Amino acid sequence: MPSKKALIRRPGPRLAEGLVTHIQRERADVELAAGQWAAYAEALRTHGWETVEVDPADDCPDAVFVEDTVVMYRNVALIARSGAASRRDETAGVEEVVARLGCSVNRVREPGTLDGGDVLKIGNTLYVGRGGRTNAAGVRQLRAAFEPLGARVVAVPVGTVLHLKSAVTALPDGTVIGHMPLRDTPSLFGRFLHVPEASGSAVVLLGGDKLLMAAGAPKTAALFTDLGYTPVVVDISEFEKLEGCVTCLSVRLRELYA
Numbered sequence: 149m150p151s152k153k154a155l156i157r158r159p160g161p162r163l164a165e166g167l168v169t170h171i172q173r174e175r176a177d178v179e180l181a182a183g184q185w186a187a188y189a190e191a192l193r194t195h196g197w198e199t200v201e202v203d204p205a206d207d208c209p210d211a212v213f214v215e216d217t218v219v220m221y222r223n224v225a226l227i228a229r230s231g232a233a234s235r236r237d238e239t240a241g242v243e244e245v246v247a248r249l250g251c252s253v254n255r256v257r258e259p260g261t262l263d264g265g266d267v268l269k270i271g272n273t274l275y276v277g278r279g280g281r282t283n284a285a286g287v288r289q290l291r292a293a294f295e296p297l298g299a300r301v302v303a304v305p306v307g308t309v310l311h312l313k314s315a316v317t318a319l320p321d322g323t324v325i326g327h328m329p330l331r332d333t334p335s336l337f338g339r340f341l342h343v344p345e346a347s348g349s350a351v352v353l354l355g356g357d358k359l360l361m362a363a364g365a366p367k368t369a370a371l372f373t374d375l376g377y378t379p380v381v382v383d384i385s386e387f388e389k390l391e392g393c394v395t396c397l398s399v400r401l402r403e404l405y406a
């Protein structure tokens with residue numbers, strides 16, 4: 149049986165200094181964020197995920213967005229190298245944890261840049277956003293790391309949002325979901341479903357028909373319910389102020405045998 153582990157990293161005291169690129173800055177409330185993070189972690193555990201906490205990186209305001217630091221394929225971890233230099237110190241603690249969990253570890257190297265938030269995995273296909281945080285060398289290194297393991301890497305131009313997964317994620321049946329004004333190149337995806345709210349375009353697949361999603365997207369939650377899914381809703385307002393979404397607060401390790 150593969151284990152169901154999810155990496156998480158608690159927000160630090162400098163959270164409100166996190167990067168903001170495509171939206172107007174609104175001050176995040178650090179205390180409220182800590183409570184929202186705890187509820188997010190609890191939702192993962194309630195639905196069968198063992199949470200593994202990476203040591204905090206309190207000097208790094210964006211460290212809570214742990215998804216950006218690593219891309220997993222099977223039991224191989226590709227440690228990212230962010231296009232945002234201020235985020236590069238976040239990876240050391242993550243590398244230590246994935247190595248301890250028995251993953252093979254590889255790294256994106258200069259001149260490559262890549263953020264985990266740019267990689268959307270659907271089956272054996274890895275869609276990778278080429279945008280502000282991930283460059284062409286990063287895309288090439290992703291291919292070199294995972295194509296020999298059977299992955300198909302599809303590069304997608306990303307222009308108007310921070311990461312590919314700020315715009316699109318996927319339902320359990322592989323249907324890509326996104327919000328019209330945010331999507332860049334939907335024709336690259338097979339099945340595409342428009343959702344009524346921008347923050348509804350991010351879901352974390354918890355297993356079965358359960359979809360972890362943001363409280364800020366009630367119409368999208370109703371749409372998913374109508375399609376036979378069960379939304380599990382968490383309030384992540386303070387992370388959304390920093391361009392985070394529901395995917396970016398964890399990294400699920402689905403193919404570890406331990």
Ligand SMILES: NC(=O)NCCC[C@H](N)C(=O)O
Binds near residue numbers: 235393
């Ligand atoms: N994967 C994600 O959606 N990450 C969100 C990162 C937000 C952070 N403030 C950043 O700009 O890097």
